[in-house]
Amino acid sequence: MSTNKFHLNSIQGAGLGLRSSHYQEVFNTKPDIPWFELLSDNYMAEGGLPILRAEKIREDYPITLHGVGMSLGSADPLNMDYLARLKLLTQRLEPIYVSDHLAWVSINGNQTHDLLPFPYTEFTLNHIAERILQVQDFLGREILVENPSSYLGFHATHMSEWEFVSGITKLTDCNLLIDINNIYVSAFNHGFDPYEYLLAIPKDRVKEIHLAGYEKMDNYLFDTHGYQVHPPVWELYQAALERFGATPTLIEWDTDIPDFSTLRNEALKAEKLIKEVT
Amino acid sequence: MEHQTIQSLSELKQLQTAFYEAIFDPKDENIIQASTYIIGTAEINETKRLSIYRDSILGGITTALTHIYPVCVRLIGEKYFTHMVAGYLKKVPSTSPDIGNYGEHLPTYIADFKPARELIYLADVAQLEWLWHKAFNAADDDLFHQGIQPLSALQNIAEQDLPAIKFCAVNSANLIQSPYPIQRIWQVNQNDYQEANSVHLDEGGISLVIWRSADFGMRIDELNEDEIRFISAVLNGASFGDIAELEFTQALDDIVQRCIQTGLIIGFSDRALK
Numbered sequence: 001m002s003t004n005k006f007h008l009n010s011i012q013g014a015g016l017g018l019r020s021s022h023y024q025e026v027f028n029t030k031p032d033i034p035w036f037e038l039l040s041d042n043y044m045a046e047g048g049l050p051i052l053r054a055e056k057i058r059e060d061y062p063i064t065l066h067g068v069g070m071s072l073g074s075a076d077p078l079n080m081d082y083l084a085r086l087k088l089l090t091q092r093l094e095p096i097y098v099s100d101h102l103a104w105v106s107i108n109g110n111q112t113h114d115l116l117p118f119p120y121t122e123f124t125l126n127h128i129a130e131r132i133l134q135v136q137d138f139l140g141r142e143i144l145v146e147n148p149s150s151y152l153g154f155h156a157t158h159m160s161e162w163e164f165v166s167g168i169t170k171l172t173d174c175n176l177l178i179d180i181n182n183i184y185v186s187a188f189n190h191g192f193d194p195y196e197y198l199l200a201i202p203k204d205r206v207k208e209i210h211l212a213g214y215e216k217m218d219n220y221l222f223d224t225h226g227y228q229v230h231p232p233v234w235e236l237y238q239a240a241l242e243r244f245g246a247t248p249t250l251i252e253w254d255t256d257i258p259d260f261s262t263l264r265n266e267a268l269k270a271e272k273l274i275k276e277v278t
Numbered sequence: 279m280e281h282q283t284i285q286s287l288s289e290l291k292q293l294q295t296a297f298y299e300a301i302f303d304p305k306d307e308n309i310i311q312a313s314t315y316i317i318g319t320a321e322i323n324e325t326k327r328l329s330i331y332r333d334s335i336l337g338g339i340t341t342a343l344t345h346i347y348p349v350c351v352r353l354i355g356e357k358y359f360t361h362m363v364a365g366y367l368k369k370v371p372s373t374s375p376d377i378g379n380y381g382e383h384l385p386t387y388i389a390d391f392k393p394a395r396e397l398i399y400l401a402d403v404a405q406l407e408w409l410w411h412k413a414f415n416a417a418d419d420d421l422f423h424q425g426i427q428p429l430s431a432l433q434n435i436a437e438q439d440l441p442a443i444k445f446c447a448v449n450s451a452n453l454i455q456s457p458y459p460i461q462r463i464w465q466v467n468q469n470d471y472q473e474a475n476s477v478h479l480d481e482g483g484i485s486l487v488i489w490r491s492a493d494f495g496m497r498i499d500e501l502n503e504d505e506i507r508f509i510s511a512v513l514n515g516a517s518f519g520d521i522a523e524l525e526f527t528q529a530l531d532d533i534v535q536r537c538i539q540t541g542l543i544i545g546f547s548d549r550a551l552k
Contacts, residue, residue: 044376045415047449049494069375075291082375107294110371111380112301113342114335119284119293119315127287152327153317156284156293219321220330 011035011062011096011208014270016263017252023053025260030060033267035096037250040067043093044085051092058093064208064250065095066177072131072145073104073118083138090139097208099144099177102128102165115148119156120164129171136174144175144207149182149214149223151189161186162200169205176201178244179210180237181229185221194236198243206244211237211270212252226255228266238273246278281315301332302368339367342377346411347384349467350404353397362391378415382408399458399479406460409452409488410498416450416490419544424449426545429538435548441519442550445512445534445543450490453501453510457483461498491541499540508533509542517550 015035018026020042025031036057043051057063069082090098103115118124136142147165159167169176178201187194213227229237229251241247251266284290293315300312313324340363344351351359366387372380385408388394389401421428426446435443454460459481466475485506489497501509504526511521522530537543 041376045378046417048415048418048490050415052494071375075287075294079375085376104294106375107291107298109373110298110302111373111375111377112298112335113338113372113377113380114331116294116297116331118290121284123285124290127290151322151330152324154284154293154315155280155282155317156315158283222330222334 008058008062009096011064011248012246013274014249014251014267015064016267017066017250017254018057019254019257020050020053021257022260022263023057026057027053031260031264033061033264035062035064035248037064037066037252038093038095040065040086040089040098041069043089044069044082051089054093063093063095064097064099065090065093066146067098067100068103068113068115069105070100070135071103071105072100072128072135073102073116073124074106075104076106076109078131078134079106080138083135087139090141097144097175097177098139098141099146099208101146101148102168103148117148117150117152117154119154120159120161121156122158125159125164125167126171129168132168132172132174136172142174144177146177146179146210147182147186149179149185149189151220151222153190160192160197160200162197166200166202169202175207176205177208177210178206178240179212180240181210181212181214181233182223184230184233184236185214185223188221195239198236198240201244203244206247209237209240209244209247209249210252211249211266212254224255225252228262229269234269234273237270241273241277246274249274279314297328297331300328301335302371304328304332336364336367339363339372339377339380343381343384346378346381347404347407349407349464350388350400352467353400353403353463354394362388362394365391378411381411384408399456399460399463402454402456402458402460403463405454406456406464406486406488406498409454410496412452413450413488413490414496416448419449419492421545425547425549427548428545429543431548432546435551439548439551441517441522442548443518444515444547444550445518445521445537446545446547447509447512447537447542448489448491448544450488451509451513451542452488453486453506453513454488455483455485455506459484461486461500464498487542489542492544497540499542504528504533505537509537512543518546 013034016033018036018038038054043054101115104118183194183197211229212225213229215222215224249270296312299308316324318324340360343363370383385401385404388404394400459477461484462477485501487499487501487509507524
């Protein structure tokens, strides 16, 4: 780990999604990981040990905050209580980036706690762009939005996901978190070309990349974040790096979480590929 | 009829409402309604695509509840717990983006849940686990911002003013009383418990305070009748004068001292004196 204090104010290289099972190891061994991403929704409680641990991590590492609760794609009004808590969290932890998804989570005030798809139309494009601007105004900072993985399409959809994502960057000044695994999973499930997707993304807006492992089901891919990154996703990642340049990349692993060294090896693989385009 | 456009907020709301209902109340008419929005294929039809999301959503929420209620899961088994949660999800929507807030009403649901009636203690064990979860995530104590005087300032209070003060407990403290030995049931079902794991219901009931100490240690402390009367009054905001009117078998000063020593009482409010 670098001892230069400036390293705490930016991120580069391959970081890890930090989960509670690995906190102790990180505290004890201070591993040479360039940055960590924390799930903001896990630190929304009023107090207690989790937020204290997060602050301790922040003393030694740059962090990013990644959430699932903004529900940007919902027809409900934005949940200002949630955003107020998120704002407090950003003030306490000073993350380099704050990100959430192009998805909806709640409707009529009821939560699904999952990232759900919506049709890509002119209306939803304007609706979500407006909400992103509202969120940014409230938080007093730009956010990154992430492309979701999905298992169904809508009759009402009139543009591709990459056109939608590009459209968002034209209507707002937010940046992008591109999840390569999600592109691969959705491409398989919907039958589009993932390379065409990558080529359509405005490259100067991509500030972070996510990598994770999917699960192969009978006739679709399921985004479990429970495996090592699969070979075709590494290939797509290489193409992404060639197009976007050396982009901070995160390894996500959320189910059947392995030991820390397995995660770290995944990050090292990404790090090697980043160096090749640097 | 297929829905070919979404051009307004009300149309988006209709779609999302239909989707939500097909997930949480998957009766035929709800599935059919949600399916009108979805493109199915020969390999995976609309219903199957919806069920991918249903499994993911219910699985995610069930996992979160499993982490909050590990002892209940152990007592009734994972399959049975999942089945029970499916009913709970249908009856009690989650209204907070923080999934950690969902599950508050599960103990009440269990109490009314007919198939679990034989496990008469289950609802109380669930309540204990909920209070444990609540204490773990409770706001940190901050005497200054809460307007609480530190205990060291007690010496500045004149004897005649003592009845007006209100003792303050840690934010995380909650009480539970049960006619069943729920603390023992909870203990023997911890992963690291080594001793004999049989508990007899005739061991009798118990009163507990569940709280988090200043060093973030989780505490489940048994209280005698005097202690529970005292802590209960403190948590209800009673003044020391009102508390002194209650009946105790031991000297009230001793009860107060004990609660101060454990760290459960952290200060006092002298607002009534100002």
